[in-house]
Amino acid sequence: MRKKWLTLGRILGISLALAWGAQPRLAWAHGGGSGGLECGMMQQGGYAIHMDVYVYGHGGMAGMGGMGNFKTYCRNVPTTGKMSLVLDLVTPQLRKIPIECKVLSSDGQVAAHFPAQIYSSGVASLDLDLPNRGRYMVELTLVDKAGPDGKPLVFRFPITIGMGVVWMGLGAAGLLVVAGAGILVYRRMARRTRLAGPPGIEASAS
Numbered sequence: 001m002r003k004k005w006l007t008l009g010r011i012l013g014i015s016l017a018l019a020w021g022a023q024p025r026l027a028w029a030h031g032g033g034s035g036g037l038e039c040g041m042m043q044q045g046g047y048a049i050h051m052d053v054y055v056y057g058h059g060g061m062a063g064m065g066g067m068g069n070f071k072t073y074c075r076n077v078p079t080t081g082k083m084s085l086v087l088d089l090v091t092p093q094l095r096k097i098p099i100e101c102k103v104l105s106s107d108g109q110v111a112a113h114f115p116a117q118i119y120s121s122g123v124a125s126l127d128l129d130l131p132n133r134g135r136y137m138v139e140l141t142l143v144d145k146a147g148p149d150g151k152p153l154v155f156r157f158p159i160t161i162g163m164g165v166v167w168m169g170l171g172a173a174g175l176l177v178v179a180g181a182g183i184l185v186y187r188r189m190a191r192r193t194r195l196a197g198p199p200g201i202e203a204s205a206s
Contacts (some may be wrong), residue, residue: 001052012122017163020031025164025172027167028042031082035116040052040074040075040109040157040199041049042155042156042157043088043100044147044155045080045142045145045148045153046088047091047093047094047142047145047153047155049087049088049089049090049091049092049140049155050073050087050088050089050099051073051086051087051088051138051157052073052074052076052083052085052086052088052148053073053083053084053085053086053159053169054070054071054072054084054086054125055070055071055072055073055079055081055083056070056082056084058153072086075157075158075159076159076163076205077158077159077160077161077162078162078163079161079162080130080131080132080133080161080162081129081130081131082127082128082129083126083127083128083130084125084126084127085101085103085124085125085126085128085138086123086124086125086126087099087101087119087123087124087125087126087140088122088123089119089122089123089176090126092122093118094122094142095118095120095121095122095143096118096120097118097142097145098116098117098118098142098143098144099116099117099118099119099140099142099143100114100115100117100140100141100143101113101114101124101126101129101139101140101141102114102137102138102139102141103130103136103137103138103175104134104136104137105132105134105135105136106134106136106138109127111130111136112126112128112129112130114126116141116143120143126181130162132157132161132162133161133162133163134160134161134163135158135160136158136159136160136161137158137163138156138157138158138159139154139156140154140155140156140157141154141155142154142155146192158160
């Protein structure tokens with residue numbers, strides 16, 4: 001009996017580990033413990049831009065000059081509301097190029113627009129308010145710069161806003177399904193073992 005419980009425990013443990021590993025990570029950025037320029041970095045046309053999303057807690061002020069508690073995320077922001085897009089213009093030449101920013105919702109509506117501007121410091125802090133959860137696309141257009149296809153050079157950063165509760169629910173449901181499947185597999189294995197009989201005994205013809 002003890003061996004059976006150990007086997008069941010191993011099956012459940014492996015199942016839960018696989019389900020947890022399959023879940024999308026809500027905090028891919030500094031707020032979740034894994035930061036760095038590789039987080040939210042995009043390169044094309046000889047230029048590189050790094051983007052973080054800063055979310056300020058109660059009592060904090062939006063913007064780079066604000067004081068208070070905040071967390072940063074790459075793509076998956078678990079809450080809605082006021083936040084800041086912080087752009088690091090990694091390539092020095094970008095400090096002399098006007099950059100236009102648009103934030104588009106999944107249905108193509110413009111949720112926020114920042115006219116073309118030169119950010120000579122190499123860092124841009126764009127404050128915005130996204131009250132509705134969903135998927136958005138941050139489009140950064142380099143004015144008067146074209147890609148190999150002759151079209152304007154545009155950096156596109158997909159972000160997800162306010163989906164933390166949804167992903168948690170889906171993750172919990174996934175854990176239950178995988179755990180149930182593990183129990184079913186264990187029961188089938190145990191049933192086959194009982195039907196096969198004890199090892200080392202062979203049927204003989206009389």
